Amino acid sequence: MTAMMAWPRKDGRKGIRNVVLVAYLVECAHHVCKQIARPFPDGDVQVVGFSGCFPSDYGQDMMAALCTHPNVGAVQLVSLGCENFKKGQLAEAIRASGRPVNVITIQDVGGTGAAIKAGRDWVQQTQSEIMALPKVEMEVSELVIGTICGGSDATSGITGNPAAGVAFDMLVQEGATCIFEETGELIGCEHVMADRAANADLRPAIIASVDKAAKYYAAMGYGSFSNGNATGGLSTIEEKSLGAYAKSGQSKIAGILRPAQTAPSGGLYLLDVVPDGPPKYGYPNINDTAEIIELISCGAHAVIFVTGRGSVVGSAISPVLKVCANPETYTRMSGDMDVNAGRVLEGGATLQDVGTEIVERLVSLGQGQKTASEDLGHAEFVLTYKSAAPKEPGCHPN
Incomplete structure (x- = not known):
């Protein structure tokens, strides 16, 4: 069987895709994210996010896991500015994973238009950089x-x-x-x-x-x-x-x-x-x-x-x-x-x-x-509220 080629990650895992995520941290930032990703229709830039404004450990954990997934190469985070999502904590987790990350706060940069421009500029530059990274064999x-x-x-x-x-x-x-x-x-x-x-x-x-x-x-x-x-x-x-x-x-x-x-x-x-x-x-x-x-x-x-x-x-x-x-x-x-x-x-x-x-x-x-x-361009995404899951269910083998 012919070997696969993949992008190596800092944690030792490898990705068969090298996606740039544009992630909204509240529904109010969803439109901005969609507009940031719009000029990149090839599937290498995708929109994900958590829509709720009420705090959610589950949503926080899920976004951290998804933004540091082996198929993800970089993340543009988009915040409105007054939501409860811990954007700094998420950004630090992404940064610690070795991935480029940028945070845009719509209320701070001057609104919708300014946020879209800043996001597109960063995505375009970062996508070029991560796609040029060498791949390695994957078993x-x-x-x-x-x-x-x-x-x-x-x-x-x-x-x-x-x-x-x-x-x-x-x-x-x-x-x-x-x-x-x-x-x-x-x-x-x-x-x-x-x-x-x-x-x-x-x-x-x-x-x-x-x-x-x-x-x-x-x-x-x-x-x-x-x-x-x-x-x-x-x-x-x-x-x-x-x-x-x-x-x-x-x-x-x-x-x-x-x-x-x-x-x-x-x-x-x-x-x-x-x-x-x-x-x-x-x-x-x-x-x-x-x-x-x-x-x-x-x-x-x-x-x-x-x-x-x-x-x-x-x-x-x-x-x-x-x-x-x-x-x-x-x-x-x-x-x-x-x-x-x-x-x-x-x-x-x-x-x-x-x-x-x-x-x-x-x-x-x-x-x-x-x-x-x-x-066909399918890139569906749904993340809703759910109770926080324990870190260890106690069922792993010894």
């Missing part, structure tokens, strides 16, 4: 890959999700880090997952994480099941859970992560995205983009996205590789898809074939190739 063992499913139908659990699981097993065997999540869509599978725990302490923690999700959704009065799932042939959350579970493959589960945490070593990890305590922050994941961003916050270089009905979203920071489970959907929406797992239903490929293709496509992303969503 498959250094990859961090996340997986989710969205727009699921009855084919998702038969083709796309198990093929993603095959890819995960192959990657874990190579020493890579693989992260799956959606505990709200793993209800009923918790004891099966617990049997795959790498150590005894992890077993009850896996069960507890899914039980917490079930109670949270019950309190909200609505689970992670959409009208589109039913129209696509799924009957219950349990049936949907079986498909979601298949994405994890068969490897031992090495630990549980929380958003903005990075895994201590290679292996398979479960990402627990449901807040602790009573449900005071709304639904844990209001859409697929929010889930993708939390996977990326854990360092995912790319995300495998399995869809049956057909999803079009990509993401800021990391490429999203679309695996289409339904052959009819692939025919209709091939321009948005990267891998046709529906070939399994038609007898044109095995799950092993598709899993191998997924791994090959992920490696190609580190060789300069782009996903369909990148080519």
